[in-house]
Amino acid sequence: MSTILVFDLKGAMAQFKKFDTNSSSLTYIAPPRTVIAGLVAGILGYEKDNHYEVFSPENANIAVSVIGWPRKIIQTINYMFAKNKTDLNLSKGRTQIPVEFLFPSLDKHELTYRIFFRHADPNLQYDLKQRLKNQSYAYPPYLGLTEMLGKISWIEEATCEQITADDPIPIHTLSPIEQLKENSVQFNVHSDQLFYQKERMPRFFNGNRYLQETMSYLIERSGRIIAQPKEKYFQVQYQGKTENILFM
């Protein structure tokens, strides 16, 4: 049995730019693994472009739940027009870019993402835990863009256990499709909100900040799906409940 840090990332608005959109900035429904790794790196005080190896999938296990399905609103933003870096002082004037933002669902006043994080280096994990508990962040947390200021609610350091599934189980996090057994997703036909979404997101960067790998995830509007993981999954116990998670 090992432990995993559980905390919430919250904010009034978010923008997690899809890597395959350009002149319109569309957003994922949840932070990709790269964003969460960057968030943790910032909290710990790593400098930009200096932490990709530390948070590679071999070293860091990351999972995320969407709590409350966000709404998407497009606003056109007056950005600087820049074809290259010498234009970045407004010298070419402005350009209008449609940007899609996430807003909380109508019954909530903030967006909430539950993050599960553990690291091969116990010292790093301990340091992060202390910082999250004390609201002490080297660089401030945000949701995708620096202006989408965020807040972190510490939950607890939970126990987690690796388990093999013989049947479909509820999975409470974004589920990598390649980790699900084929034809094992159980549709809840009685749901009035049956809505599945597939998101193809960046997984991690190499040392030069180039995208190394993408991954496709399945998510349902209720925040969980029922399916059978191909291999082992993790069971996390916290706040008196048990949740099943798959790492991104």
Add this chain to the structure above:
Amino acid sequence: MNNSEILFLYDAKLTNPNGDIDDENRPRMDYERSINLVSDVRLKRYLRDYFINKELEVYAGQVDGKTVNATKRLENLFEKYDEKINLTKLPEPAKQWMLDQLIDVRLFGATMPIKSEGSKGGSLTYTGPVQFNWGHSLNKVSLVESSSITSHFSSSDANERGSIGKDYRLYYSLIAFHGLISAKRAEHTRLADQDVQLLDEAIVRSIPLQATRSKVGQYPRLYLRVEYNNPEFISGDLRDYLRLEEQEGLRSVAETKVNIDLLVDKLVQVSDQIEKIHIWHDPALELEHKEETKPLTELLPPTLQEKVNSLEGAKV
């Protein structure tokens, strides 16, 4: 430097706080909630214009009334520097000197076409220590129904008469912004304490100065900068702790009150972490705490009052 968190309220009466250019310049809206939105870019532009009016050096702007590209802009700037420098190999002291000249970069960051000693790549990126989230109205807003205007100017020379256009305005929007000053990012851009004081001043003063046709009728109502006593603590969005008494059908600031019971509780809860609370409050916006309505400073419990730095003085 310490971290600070900012709560800024201003209001907009019969005006358009921030139009969406792709939506006929209608005010930005979360229509499902009837909440008015204002981008961080809009707020920062008020501030940048204020600095330009004060004739401070800014990076994103014109030089002597002329628009030049960023390389030229920096070459221009370095004419004032004692030594000859090479922008493709900028030494550390020159970099520091450059930051000390440019108020907008120290506050809001920039990307510059400079290759500096010891850095990778062909550009220098500074993340702004000062960040604002998007502002949103605390009240539910409604659009002024009549939105057509006539103009003396015609759409082409062949037309003898002027044209008819659209001019969307809101009756009343009480807008709240959340901002943050990151001490750690401030190290990178050499943001200094006097820059933060200038920021305080600009936030409180800049909006009424921007009295163009679409931006007239906007006034600051409350500015609170909670300065923590260390460079790492952050409490979170202070707007969450405001409760607006009357939320619908508002036409002016006189028709509502902001209850700050939760805000005071929050500030008391984190008071060990607070160094100072910088306050500017226009009494036209009534604040209520424990059923009393007074200027903000007087509403705070004594332990917090000790930490107040009033910005009512001569400078602001």
